[in-house]
Amino acid sequence: MAAAAKKGVAKYKLTTRTPAPGNDSQGIAVTTKVAKKYGLYTISDLQKKANKIRFVSQGELDQRLDALPGMVKKYGKFDFKSSKDYDDSLKYKILSEGKGDAAPVSTTDGQLANGNKYTLLKDDKHLWPAYTGPVGLLGYPRLRSHPKMAKALNQVDRSLHLKP
Structure with a gap:
C-alpha cells in the first residue's frame, strides 16, 4: 500500500x-486459431515465432517502456511478420476479421472470456506487474x-x- x-x-x-x-494487468492475446497453429501459449513462444505473426498495435505500444521496449528487454527482439497501428478500440474487430494475429490487451477484457476465439499469452518472464x-x-x-x-x-x- x-x-x-x-x-x-x-x-x-x-x-x-x-x-x-484477480489481476487486471497488461498482456498479449492471439487468436486461438493462431495459438494452436503455432503452439503459442507464452510470450516467449510468441517471441520465437514472431516472424509468422501479424501484430496489431495502437502505436503507443512501440514507445512505452512497459510495452514493446520492455518486451524486447525481457524476451528478446520480436521480428513480427508485420505490425500495423489501429485505434485501440478496433483490435478485436481486426483480429476477428483475420487482418491480424496478436494484439496488446488488458487481461480483463471481456472478449478474452471466449477461449475459442482468443488466447491470452502467459507472461512467463513477468514483465507486467499484477494489478x-x-x-x-x-x-x-x-x-x-x-x-x-x-x-x-x-x-x-x-x-x-x-x-x-
Missing part, C-alpha cells in the same frame, strides 16, 4: 479487508460494533473474480 494511502487509513481509523482476487482486485475499507468503530461484517464482506469480495 502506498504511503499516502497508509496515512489516510491511519488518520481515519480504517481497516482494509482482504483484496478481491490486483479492489480492496475495501471499513471503519474500526463499525467493525467493532458489527464483528461479522468484515467476514461477510470478504466473502462477497472473493466472488468478484477478475479473470485474466
Whole structure:
C-alpha cells in the first residue's frame, strides 16, 4: 500500500479487508486459431515465432517502456511478420476479421472470456506487474460494533473474480 494511502487509513481509523482476487494487468492475446497453429501459449513462444505473426498495435505500444521496449528487454527482439497501428478500440474487430494475429490487451477484457476465439499469452518472464482486485475499507468503530461484517464482506469480495 502506498504511503499516502497508509496515512489516510491511519488518520481515519480504517481497516482494509482482504483484496478481491484477480489481476487486471497488461498482456498479449492471439487468436486461438493462431495459438494452436503455432503452439503459442507464452510470450516467449510468441517471441520465437514472431516472424509468422501479424501484430496489431495502437502505436503507443512501440514507445512505452512497459510495452514493446520492455518486451524486447525481457524476451528478446520480436521480428513480427508485420505490425500495423489501429485505434485501440478496433483490435478485436481486426483480429476477428483475420487482418491480424496478436494484439496488446488488458487481461480483463471481456472478449478474452471466449477461449475459442482468443488466447491470452502467459507472461512467463513477468514483465507486467499484477494489478490486483479492489480492496475495501471499513471503519474500526463499525467493525467493532458489527464483528461479522468484515467476514461477510470478504466473502462477497472473493466472488468478484477478475479473470485474466
